[in-house]
Amino acid sequence: AQSVTQPDIHITVSEGASLELRCNYSYGATPYLFWYVQSPGQGLQLLLKYFSGDTLVQGIKGFEAEFKRSQSSFNLRKPSVHWSDAAEYFCAVGGGYQKVTFGTGTKLQVIP
Amino acid sequence: GAVVSQHPSRVICKSGTSVKIECRSLDFQATTMFWYRQFPKQSLMLMATSNEGSKATYEQGVEKDKFLINHASLTLSTLTVTSAHPEDSSFYICSAEQGAEAFFGQGTRLTVV
Numbered sequence: 038a039q040s041v042t043q044p045d046i047h048i049t050v051s052e053g054a055s056l057e058l059r060c061n062y063s064y065g066a067t068p069y070l071f072w073y074v075q076s077p078g079q080g081l082q083l084l085l086k087y088f089s090g091d092t093l094v095q096g097i098k099g100f101e102a103e104f105k106r107s108q109s110s111f112n113l114r115k116p117s118v119h120w121s122d123a124a125e126y127f128c129a130v131g132g133g134y135q136k137v138t139f140g141t142g143t144k145l146q147v148i149p
Numbered sequence: 150g151a152v153v154s155q156h157p158s159r160v161i162c163k164s165g166t167s168v169k170i171e172c173r174s175l176d177f178q179a180t181t182m183f184w185y186r187q188f189p190k191q192s193l194m195l196m197a198t199s200n201e202g203s204k205a206t207y208e209q210g211v212e213k214d215k216f217l218i219n220h221a222s223l224t225l226s227t228l229t230v231t232s233a234h235p236e237d238s239s240f241y242i243c244s245a246e247q248g249a250e251a252f253f254g255q256g257t258r259l260t261v262v
Binding site: 069071073078079080081083086127136137138139140141142 | 191192195198242251252253254256
């Protein structure tokens with residue numbers, strides 16, 4: 038069965054600092070991988086996705102993620118965090134007409 | 150990207166009543182839609198897979214008689230919470246897939262009083 042682990046429940050970073058959110062997955066085949074962001078009381082917004090090809094994917098809002106098959110990881114990064122990035126981030130695996138399984142989320146707090 | 154519209158965004162209802170939530174794919178056809186529930190400070194849990202023209206497939210532990218799903222057209226799926234109780238209060242989100250990518254609605258905050 039597919040699963041996603043986000044080991045960090047809560048992360049606090051200073052504005053302007055770099056960010057890395059961890060995601061590990063378990064999937065039987067080549068996975069489709071996603072990162073979503075959710076602001077309080079809102080739906081999900083897709084930040085980026087990996088289906089195939091280049092393992093470093095660029096997304097919106099300056100985010101990027103790197104797919105590492107050997108580590109079963111798909112970590113999200115941003116070189117310089119802005120206060121508006123404070124939100125909850127979900128890593129997900131699946132898609133392609135299969136159900137999407139979400140991680141438990143990482144709540145990002147940005148301090149001035 | 151594709152757009153999925155979910156309505157209403159917020160609803161408050163009395164205990165014992167039923168509430169219908171709509172999920173529409175605005176610019177594409179979706180033979181399959183998914184319904185998720187998100188408990189406070191938790192991740193999204195898949196409730197059911199809605200299939201156009203056939204019965205929904207429910208995840209283990211989800212009461213199909215309580216959460217009625219209808220997918221009558223290629224652009225509309227509805228979730229009806231029947232005889233709602235306070236424990237049904239939650240954030241419900243739908244998604245529809247175009248190709249390999251899922252597009253999510255903005256969610257519905259249901260509060261049962």
